Structure formats: structure tokens, C-alpha cells
Amino acid sequence: MREETVSHDITVVGGGLAGVCAAVAAARLGRTVALVGNRPVLGGNSSSEVRVWVCGATGHGKNHHAREGGIMGELLVENQYRNPLGNPYLWDTTVLDAVRAEPGISLYLNTDVRLVDAGESGISSVTGWMMGSERLITFESPLFLDCTGDGLVGHLAGARYRIGREGRAEYGEPWAPDEPDDITLGSTLLFYTKDAGSRSATSRRASPRTSPPPPSPSGASSRPVTTAAPTGGSSSAASWTPCTTTTASGTSCGRSCTASGTTSRTPASSTPTR
Numbered sequence: 001m002r003e004e005t006v007s008h009d010i011t012v013v014g015g016g017l018a019g020v021c022a023a024v025a026a027a028r029l030g031r032t033v034a035l036v037g038n039r040p041v042l043g044g045n046s047s048s049e050v051r052v053w054v055c056g057a058t059g060h061g062k063n064h065h066a067r068e069g070g071i072m073g074e075l076l077v078e079n080q081y082r083n084p085l086g087n088p089y090l091w092d093t094t095v096l097d098a099v100r101a102e103p104g105i106s107l108y109l110n111t112d113v114r115l116v117d118a119g120e121s122g123i124s125s126v127t128g129w130m131m132g133s134e135r136l137i138t139f140e141s142p143l144f145l146d147c148t149g150d151g152l153v154g155h156l157a158g159a160r161y162r163i164g165r166e167g168r169a170e171y172g173e174p175w176a177p178d179e180p181d182d183i184t185l186g187s188t189l190l191f192y193t194k195d196a197g198s199r200s201a202t203s204r205r206a207s208p209r210t211s212p213p214p215p216s217p218s219g220a221s222s223r224p225v226t227t228a229a230p231t232g233g234s235s236s237a238a239s240w241t242p243c244t245t246t247t248a249s250g251t252s253c254g255r256s257c258t259a260s261g262t263t264s265r266t267p268a269s270s271t272p273t274r
Ligand SMILES: Cc1cc2nc3c(=O)[nH]c(=O)nc-3n(C[C@H](O)[C@H](O)[C@H](O)COP(=O)(O)OP(=O)(O)OC[C@H]3O[C@@H](n4cnc5c(N)ncnc54)[C@H](O)[C@@H]3O)c2cc1C
Pocket: 013, 014, 015, 016, 017, 018, 019, 036, 037, 038, 039, 043, 044, 045, 046, 052, 053, 054, 055, 056, 057, 111, 112, 113, 114, 128, 147, 148, 149, 150, 152, 185, 187, 188, 189, 190, 274
């Protein structure tokens, strides 16, 4: 095991989109940044590991002209250009490249922050264990950003916090409940469903068997992924063929992919569920 201490202007704990945007913003303002995430990929809930859509502003299409702006907007536009089919693994690379484009950011992946050194004057350091390389790294900086998604750093530092929803009167928010409560997000799983058409018993017997892929880490696909005609959801059952594309991790590619000259698309009827 190697113990080391590093110093930056800002330490960002959590490599989700909040952490990525904060780190990129700080770097563009000329600050040196340690971006520390405990997963092997950036993006947090939006990464290929979880695959939550990034569509808060659109309200799933209800707010037709609303979009996330700023650095988040940059990422979305870049991803539309590089990854028009919305492959989750390519989204990972869009986010990673945005971070790597900033020389001021030092990226620490697979590094789980568990220790926080905090006193009356605030946090002086946090310490994380980099899995796989056996490095115990202490991050020092005058400023720490808790982007863990769960407020872990604040909790470990002894900060006061609340859980649940505030009452409407507190901030005058029209959609808030009348009274405060302790309700939090009800689901922690996200899965996609895909209308893969139907096959008659006869054609099922006649067609060669395909082995189902192992469950993907996100549980996104529990049966062989099929490809649709490029026209999207209007394809007939006969045009569906098993997709043999596999990812580096050996799992099915998920909702869409391009490989070996084969293009698969998510049918228009695919339904994100959350
Ligand atoms: C099932 C589900 C569905 C959702 N659907 C939508 C949706 O449709 N549209 C929408 O806009 N929002 C949706 N959300 C909410 C959205 O995912 C979150 O608001 C958003 O991900 C928050 O981003 P974040 O960067 O703050 O946190 P996260 O995405 O949670 O990222 C936090 C990162 O910090 C890392 N981390 C945590 N602890 C540590 C530690 N100790 N050390 C190092 N790293 C750490 C985590 O591994 C993670 O990578 C959904 C959330 C869930 C759970």
C-alpha cells in the first residue's frame, strides 16, 4: 500500500454530472482540481452503469423547448454529434473526454472517499482508497465540493442536513407539498423495455437459438437484444434479427449500438422506465 497526499485548489468528491460540471467549471476559471470518483467511469447515475436519462428540464418531453444549458448543455450537444444513437458506453467517453480536455483537472477514478478531517473551520482534507492500485490518497485543499449524490462528505464532516421535501411555504415553491415530509426518491432501479415484436411458435422453433447474454450491470437487458429496421418502430416482426454485438464487458450492448457494419436502433416504442 502506498500513502500519499496531494494538494489542489479544489477537491470535488463524486464523479457524477454535478461533480464533472463543477470540476470543468473550476478548471476553466484557472483552478487546479482533484476530481475524485469511486466508480471506474464518470457520469454517476447517467453513466453506462446506471443509464438514467439526462432530461430534467424537458420533463420527459412535456417542456418541449427546455434544455439543460451551460456545461451540461455542452455535453449533450457533443454527445448528439458523437453518439446520435445514444449508446450509453459512448456517453461515458463524451463525459470522460470533457474532463480530460481540461489540463487543470487531476482525475482519480476508483477512489472511494471514506475519511473526512473536519473541525470548526471546515474540512481540511478527505482521504480515499484507490481500489486496484492500493493507494491511500489524502486530498488537501481550501475548498471541497460534496458531489457524492448522497451528501456523504457533509455527513462525515458533521454538517447539519435534512432529508425529504420542504413545505411549500418555506421557499414558495408551487410544486412543493403543503407540509414538509420525509419522502425521498421511491425507486433505485432503472430499466429499459423494448418492444421486440412477436414471433410465432413455428418460427421460434425454426430459427436458430441464441444464447441470452448475461445480465448487464444495470439490468438494462435481460434477454437477447434485437435490431430494428432503420426506420425505427415500424418494422415488421420478420425484420427483427438477434443482435450479436457485445461490449468490452461481454454484455449485450443495450438499447442501441453500431458495430461490425450492423446498426441497431431503439424502436420508437422503447419506453424508459424510472
Ligand atoms: C432511478 C432514477 C431515475 C432518475 N431519473 C431521472 C430522469 O429521468 N431525469 C433526470 O434529470 N434525473 C433523474 N434522476 C435523478 C438524477 O439521476 C440525479 O439528480 C443526478 O444523477 C444527480 O447527479 P449527481 O452528480 O449529483 O449524483 P450522482 O449521479 O449520484 O453521482 C454521484 C457520484 O459520486 C460517487 N460517489 C458517491 N460516494 C462517493 C465517495 N464516498 N467517494 C467517491 N465517489 C463517490 C458515486 O459513485 C457517483 O458516481 C433519477 C435518479 C434515479 C436514481
